[in-house]
Amino acid sequence: MGPGLGAGRGAAAGHRPARSRLRQAGAGPAGHGRDEELSDNSSLRTPSQRIAWTATIVVSTLVFIFLMAPILAIMPLSFSSGSYLTYPLPGLSLRWYDDFITSPRWMNSLKNSMIIGVASTLLSMVLGTLAALGLAQWKSRFKPLVLAFVLSPVVVPGVITAVGLYFSFAPIGLTGSYLGLIMAHTALATPFVVITVGATLQSFDTNLARAAASLGASPLEAFRRVILPLILPGLASGALFAFATSFDEVVIVLFMAGPEQRTLPREMFSGIRENISPTITAAAVILTTISVILLATLEALRRRNERLKGGG
Incomplete structure (x- = not known):
């Protein structure tokens, strides 16, 4: 019974380095590649998520334009050489400043x-x-x-x-x-x-x-x-x-x-x-x-x- 138990422990000890080498191999370039692949797969969006993301970008852009449009419309008029607030500008001038x-x-x-x-x-x-x-x-x-x-x-x-x-x-x-x-x-x-x-x-x-x-x-x-x-x-x-x-x-x-x-x-x-x-x-x-x-x-x-x- 003693020799058999010793042989079993020796076999287990012999398998441990092999498992360790397998784990190290998995953590090498191939394992890193698998991690990157999983990361890339997790970053992919479903069609509904892509639609929601696109809609968010479009709505945000429209809101930004809506907020900035009055400012962008006023700034050129302040440099107009005309006496009225009209487009197109008759010329450029600093007379109003x-x-x-x-x-x-x-x-x-x-x-x-x-x-x-x-x-x-x-x-x-x-x-x-x-x-x-x-x-x-x-x-x-x-x-x-x-x-x-x-x-x-x-x-x-x-x-x-x-x-x-x-x-x-x-x-x-x-x-x-x-x-x-x-x-x-x-x-x-x-x-x-x-x-x-x-x-x-x-x-x-x-x-x-x-x-x-x-x-x-x-x-x-x-x-x-x-x-x-x-x-x-x-x-x-x-x-x-x-x-x-x-x-x-x-x-x-x-x-x-x-x-x-x-x-x-x-x-x-x-x-x-x-x-x-x-x-x-x-x-x-x-x-x-x-x-x-x-x-x-x-x-x-x-x-x-x-x-x-x-x-x-």
């Missing part, structure tokens, strides 16, 4: 947009950051209700918001003033800061703030040295959204602004109604360029944030 730059009316509207936009952005950054920090630390069943109230200016139609602000600000003399417009635009822009900063705080480690406090840092110093650098990407994104919202707002300006607070969108709206001039197309191109710059900056910040997360 020159008219925009040299016109006190257009320059004043651009200045008002910048003043109101920057001021409301700074206020919304402060208020939105405080609200996001408070909501992130608050544990209550009423938190969703409060968050919905804070974000309501994004959901409520602009006309309803404008009417409510008008009847609230008119009795205290804030209509027709820069302060009233800045406060109204801040109410519209703050939710965007709350959203972006709140999303950043979702991945924030609260132990870092506790560690700073245990080392003797005051709450303000802990915020400045620990919390602020970590939420800065979200804060910058929210600031860009806030500025874009304020800079593009026209409904609230129609209700709240006086003759001295006419912003660029308000001036464009009046120009379309009262006197259609190709200068409006130059203003539209400038406004679009500012929006593109803001979006490019936002995308650069997003990619930088992803690289920092990946490196960490």
